[in-house]
Amino acid sequence: MPLANFIPTADDYLRYLPEIILTVVGVVIMFLEAVGGERRKPALGWLAGAGLLAAIWGSVVALGVGGTGFQNMVIVDGFATFFRILVLVIGLLTIVSSTQYLDREKANAGEFHALLLFSIAGQCVMASANELIMVFIGLEISSIASYILAGYLRDDRRNNESALKYFLLGSFATAFLLYGVAWVYGLTGSTNLAEVRRVLMTPESAPNLVLMGTAAALMFVGFAFKVSAAPFQVWAPDVYQGAPAPVSAFMSTGPKAAAFAVFLRVFITAFGPIATRWEPFVWGSAIATMIVGNFAALTQTNIKRLLAYSSIAHAGYVLVAVTAHSEIGTAAAMFYLAAYAFMQIGAFAVVTWFSRQGEKFVNVDDLAGLGERQPMVAAMLTIFLLSLIGVPLTGGFFGKFYIFRAALDSNLVWLTVIGLLNSAVAAYYYLRLIVVMYMKEPGAATENIGPVSAGLRVAILGSALATLVLGIFPSLVLDFAGRSAALVK
Amino acid sequence: MLDARGGDLDEPRFDTVFRISLYSVRGFSAHFPALRHFMPNSYTELYFPVLVQAIIAMALAAGLIAASALLGKRAKSPLKDTPYESGMVPSGSARERFSVKFYLVGMVFILFDIEAIFLYPWAVVYRQLKLFGFVEMLLFIVLVLVGFFYVWKKGALDWSKPESARKVVK
Numbered sequence: 001m002p003l004a005n006f007i008p009t010a011d012d013y014l015r016y017l018p019e020i021i022l023t024v025v026g027v028v029i030m031f032l033e034a035v036g037g038e039r040r041k042p043a044l045g046w047l048a049g050a051g052l053l054a055a056i057w058g059s060v061v062a063l064g065v066g067g068t069g070f071q072n073m074v075i076v077d078g079f080a081t082f083f084r085i086l087v088l089v090i091g092l093l094t095i096v097s098s099t100q101y102l103d104r105e106k107a108n109a110g111e112f113h114a115l116l117l118f119s120i121a122g123q124c125v126m127a128s129a130n131e132l133i134m135v136f137i138g139l140e141i142s143s144i145a146s147y148i149l150a151g152y153l154r155d156d157r158r159n160n161e162s163a164l165k166y167f168l169l170g171s172f173a174t175a176f177l178l179y180g181v182a183w184v185y186g187l188t189g190s191t192n193l194a195e196v197r198r199v200l201m202t203p204e205s206a207p208n209l210v211l212m213g214t215a216a217a218l219m220f221v222g223f224a225f226k227v228s229a230a231p232f233q234v235w236a237p238d239v240y241q242g243a244p245a246p247v248s249a250f251m252s253t254g255p256k257a258a259a260f261a262v263f264l265r266v267f268i269t270a271f272g273p274i275a276t277r278w279e280p281f282v283w284g285s286a287i288a289t290m291i292v293g294n295f296a297a298l299t300q301t302n303i304k305r306l307l308a309y310s311s312i313a314h315a316g317y318v319l320v321a322v323t324a325h326s327e328i329g330t331a332a333a334m335f336y337l338a339a340y341a342f343m344q345i346g347a348f349a350v351v352t353w354f355s356r357q358g359e360k361f362v363n364v365d366d367l368a369g370l371g372e373r374q375p376m377v378a379a380m381l382t383i384f385l386l387s388l389i390g391v392p393l394t395g396g397f398f399g400k401f402y403i404f405r406a407a408l409d410s411n412l413v414w415l416t417v418i419g420l421l422n423s424a425v426a427a428y429y430y431l432r433l434i435v436v437m438y439m440k441e442p443g444a445a446t447e448n449i450g451p452v453s454a455g456l457r458v459a460i461l462g463s464a465l466a467t468l469v470l471g472i473f474p475s476l477v478l479d480f481a482g483r484s485a486a487l488v489k
Numbered sequence: 490m491l492d493a494r495g496g497d498l499d500e501p502r503f504d505t506v507f508r509i510s511l512y513s514v515r516g517f518s519a520h521f522p523a524l525r526h527f528m529p530n531s532y533t534e535l536y537f538p539v540l541v542q543a544i545i546a547m548a549l550a551a552g553l554i555a556a557s558a559l560l561g562k563r564a565k566s567p568l569k570d571t572p573y574e575s576g577m578v579p580s581g582s583a584r585e586r587f588s589v590k591f592y593l594v595g596m597v598f599i600l601f602d603i604e605a606i607f608l609y610p611w612a613v614v615y616r617q618l619k620l621f622g623f624v625e626m627l628l629f630i631v632l633v634l635v636g637f638f639y640v641w642k643k644g645a646l647d648w649s650k651p652e653s654a655r656k657v658v659k
Contacts, residue, residue, distance in 0.1 A: 034639045208532065
């Protein structure tokens with residue numbers, strides 16, 4: 001192929017506008033961090049926020065010139081735009097909920113924001129990847145930045161543990177993914193998703209199904225790790241417990257949503273023709289993930305650890321939607337990831353505020369009396385917990401409802417039954433938090449608790465509002481998800 | 490002739506060549522039935538020579554080690570157990586604690602070293618990419634420079650900075 005064909009067009013750059021904006025703003029923040037003094041640190045947070053807003057605008061512009069770009073490497077469709085905007089909004093909420101935390105822990109703010117933007121840029125690359133190499137590059141950009149974020153407070157022992165575990169296990173999982181990509185290329189002669197699908201569909205060129213299944217399994221290991229699906233979920237509780245609370249909120253939503261985006265795109269677009277081979281495995285993984293997450297969460301005493309196990313369980317519900325392998329399944333997964341992001345970030349924002357300097361108060365029993373002493377925050381946390389349970393009028397309810405409906409449509413009756421039983425189990429540990437908040441005698445931990453900072457207030461109120469809006473008017477998001485769920489084939 | 494993606498069909502692409510091997514082998518033996526016994530027609534047969542080569546390689550390595558162990562003379566001396574330092578007499582233990590500065594400088598060096606390597610493929614295709622390649626490479630170098638500037642300003646290259654000024658993990 002002549003090299004001149006590789007020169008991108010102006011539209012190609014527009015299709016990549018969000019990633020370009022994020023990278024430029026991230027680099028500028030790094031530069032200013034090195035040049036500027038301590039005084040200018042707060043401005044960097046504002047700059048990062050402005051960059052994320054600009055990137056949301058860029059995503060909309062990119063959708064205007066939708067289609068494939070950069071020699072088919074990148075695809076900008078509704079699906080990509082949905083996940084781009086989702087991770088960008090997650091980024092905004094993370095920034096507002098981390099300002100007070102970074103001041104409190106006396107942590108350098110500049111790098112934090114630059115790393116956050118780079119991580120989100122990687123997730124946008126993943127969302128719009130149309131090529132296994134782009135999937136890998138996006139995953140690496142996103143992961144490497146989050147490895148550093150997990151150990152951001154580098155004088156803190158638990159932060160170090162968290163970052164090291166995340167890094168070692170994460171690189172191992174990425175190696176599996178890359179090995180899977182190599183197999184796919186060897187068997188089909190292409191890394192382009194649509195091209196892989198075409199080769200698999202053509203009987204005379206279809207490769208050995210056992211080898212192809214191995215390739216898909218290797219890639220599944222990589223994705224399952226990133227979404228913390230069983231049996232590759234072991235890292236999640238330790239990492240989320242050790243990392244700074246706002247970073248845990250980010251890691252359990254942003255990278256997870258982006259990983260599910262590529263998971264769906266790769267397995268439904270490229271590996272769609274061999275679905276009968278991978279569906280049983282994803283089915284098994286979905287059940288194991290739900291059961292492991294929910295039952296382990298029952299006995300947790302640390303709130304961050306509890307939320308980590310609950311995050312594993314929620315990945316299990318989304319895997320149910322992946323197993324459904326249909327357009328409504330994809331739409332349900334998209335809706336669920338959006339609803340889940342808001343409730344998870346909201347809950348973590350409350351933990352961020354409550355834990356205080358050095359994250360001293362992170363036990364479930366510390367919440368005793370919060371309902372009496374801080375009724376407003378307690379009410380917000382209750383909304384997030386009810387949404388995590390899946391109570392009607394919250395986003396979590398419709399998320400679960402659409403996922404199980406999609407599963408029933410695909411005749412996954414047993415998976416639906418097990419999923420519903422799991423939701424009942426989950427209700428116990430979320431309700432336990434509410435009981436402690438409202439019905440226990442106020443303890444020492446809720447005494448002399450400072451006010452919620454303006455940034456955290458925005459994060460908590462915004463997440464609560466989004467959770468309620470998704471629960472009362474789900475069609476606002478679901479319609480768009482439904483229209484974009486038809487992946488390019 | 491160009492295909493849908495603008496590729497040159499007359500010029501065989503690497504992936505086509507790669508994938509075609511097994512099928513062409515099958516097609517070949519179909520035309521010459523007498524050769525069928527010698528032509529591989531499954532992946533197992535296609536890769537059989539690789540297996541044979543692996544066995545020969547392992548046998549050769551094991552055989553040489555065994556031969557030198559059985560036939561060779563052995564003269565033990567304490568000098569033989571010392572680490573090999575290209576002829577120099579080793580001084581001191583290798584299990585010393587090194588300053589963390591070496592690690593930092595080593596890491597920064599590897600990063601910039603690898604980034605500099607990207608300039609070589611660019612130089613090779615510079616004429617074909619014209620202005621586009623030039624601008625892209627300029628952007629790349631600016632990004633690397635910002636990184637360098639950051640490393641510099643943060644004091645990672647400052648060798649004389651006292652160790653005690655750094656914070657230690659509690």
